[in-house]
Amino acid sequence: MLEQISTSKSEILDAAAHCFMTLGVESASVDDIAAQLGSTKGRIYHHFPSKGALLATVQLRAAGFTYRAVEGLIDANLPAVKSLDRMARGHIYEVLNSLAYHKVILQTYTAGTQAKKMSRVEMDLQEQIRTGHRQYEMLFRTEVARGISEGSFQDRNLTAAVAGLLLVLNSPVFWFRPERGASQEFIDTIARDISSMALASLRA
Amino acid sequence: MLEQISTSKSEILDAAAHCFMTLGVESASVDDIAAQLGSTKGRIYHHFPSKGALLATVQLRAAGFTYRAVEGLIDANLPAVKSLDRMARGHIYEVLNSLAYHKVILQTYTAGTQAKKMSRVEMDLQEQIRTGHRQYEMLFRTEVARGISEGSFQDRNLTAAVAGLLLVLNSPVFWFRPERGASQEFIDTIARDISSMALASLRA
Amino acid sequence: MLEQISTSKSEILDAAAHCFMTLGVESASVDDIAAQLGSTKGRIYHHFPSKGALLATVQLRAAGFTYRAVEGLIDANLPAVKSLDRMARGHIYEVLNSLAYHKVILQTYTAGTQAKKMSRVEMDLQEQIRTGHRQYEMLFRTEVARGISEGSFQDRNLTAAVAGLLLVLNSPVFWFRPERGASQEFIDTIARDISSMALASLRA
């Protein structure tokens, strides 16, 4: 899961994420991404077999970012509410930090469901993405379940509860504008408030 | 603001909303919409000057749906929590009822912000949409503010609180599948639970 | 040749000439002409079977304008140079007077030669136009020939000489801007100078 990625590839992924974010996944052309890179399409096609594969790799990377950021924050010795608060804030910081990537994920979530034809490579990547997403969700699922059994949270359908939780944690993706130059203080406030709202929605 | 819309135009809007929802706003072609209508592109272009204008009109309609549904449910005589609960449920019912339209709104929210070139007409429509959105948000903002002053809600940044609230209320758009034939009972459960979670997230 | 034309038809022809002039024959759409008229395409198609027929009728009218204006100015009793000067000025005044129509003629002259398929009606009209044009040219041809035999003009190929003469007489069509509001005095100057240059080019 932690593939080594070359500098050139990494640059391409950053440029792609930026373009997908600013122009939209569908509107951004491979030429746009090349222009952002300051080179030509050829470079991109040398490293990625198709636009779809490039997109999928961006999504995979985004998933990896939050997974690695949150994984280490889980603390089974703390009450679930405390542990989840750490995770929630970690998630939010990471989202704000690699916003372009997470905007891309969001778009693919909301886009049409009726799949267009995909190559084999793209289907494999999509499967990896789904697996990663399930694993990430499981991190939260476990802690929410613990919170319920500890009596801190209302005993609701786990799937719905976790979905709602993650939705709120991702909410800055909808409205945060990094180009306006947010202060660290502002970011801290956001992380604290959103985490607090998200946990409040679960409370008994 | 409540323009009369001809039957033919209305049919086109429904078909467009359906296609935008199932295929995605960008992927759905004008031909797809025409096929859904069982007629030709020409019919669409006779009534709408561009795909962008058609999309904007769909969005405007979606906004009108929830506005009209919720507007009448506000009750300033009730405690804010009660009034907001009525509004929240009304919103959810309307969203589930005209799901295609709201899926479209969601997509345009998450897509790229860096405008591609728009015609005059499209810019005017976008301005109308923004205005309508602000007005709708204001309905909730007022009641949330009242709830805070009544002491029922935590005193948080209003903008963030309302944004979070509406996001949760719109969450079914992400996962609800009407094609699976939801029972009225199920719909009632959804409306109740989501409304409850949304209000819980605001509570002091 | 002097068909009676109804008021409605005449209005349509004026609107068409105006649009053809300002937008170009190809760029001007039937809708543009209808808009200029303040009515809809239907009105145009009620009176003219096709855009091509409408164009041809405009051209025919333009030809008629100059023919009728110049015809009566010929004076076989005067020296050819004098007679031609009267004709030349008459032509220029008429061109400036119905500029839109003459701009249209010019465009069809310069456009591509490889005909697109024409309906029967259009071919008939085109034939009428060619006939009219030949007749009009003949008016000048006769007088130029007389001028040569009188020794006032250089003995050159008649066709080339008349073509050159008419080209110069039509030259204001290329650059005259009626919207700048030319004074009668300016118009008189133009008519005199151009006529003088045109005749000078023939002189022995």
Next chain:
Amino acid sequence: MLEQISTSKSEILDAAAHCFMTLGVESASVDDIAAQLGSTKGRIYHHFPSKGALLATVQLRAAGFTYRAVEGLIDANLPAVKSLDRMARGHIYEVLNSLAYHKVILQTYTAGTQAKKMSRVEMDLQEQIRTGHRQYEMLFRTEVARGISEGSFQDRNLTAAVAGLLLVLNSPVFWFRPERGASQEFIDTIARDISSMALASLRA
């Protein structure tokens, strides 16, 4: 101003000029040009951003042809009449030599003036064209002015005189048919006669 143009680009320009000439600027489709090239539209759009830009480049090239041909023929040591005669003949030879290009120029001169919406690139090219045209006109303007001061030409409005002069020099564009295989002798005759007529029209 003398940009180097690749072979492929040059081929495209020739094909475009040919199609614009034979079919008319508006009637000729990009597909027609591609067919003339024996390749696909894609090739054209790889080199030129739009049909308008392609057209403008053709015009620019045409302007360059005559400018370079005539520039070196000016001889301030000769009487203006002689110098202008050299220029006039040079212009005519060049026009006959690159007739397709000059037919295109003519068409754009006579077409509608009310601009349809143009991209930035096209507007820049149009500006270059206008500048080039003014410079070319200036070459003749200077010599005509000299001719007037030398007493060889009638003292008329310079703008009108030069416009008339150039119109006559361009007149073969209206009627010359290269496909009929003109002999060198015929071409020489044309150049001599037209030059003589054009200068005659200026004479005192």
Next chain:
DNA sequence: AATGAATGAGGTTTCATTCAT
């Protein structure tokens, strides 16, 4: 590793024309 030329499929849009009313 990267470029630049070229392709072809598919997209949006325009527009002359027909037709029921």
Next chain:
DNA sequence: GATGAATGAAACCTCATTCAT
């Protein structure tokens, strides 16, 4: 006499992709 809806052909343009270098 005139309108408004609808059509279908054809236009311009975009863009993911391939390939020779």
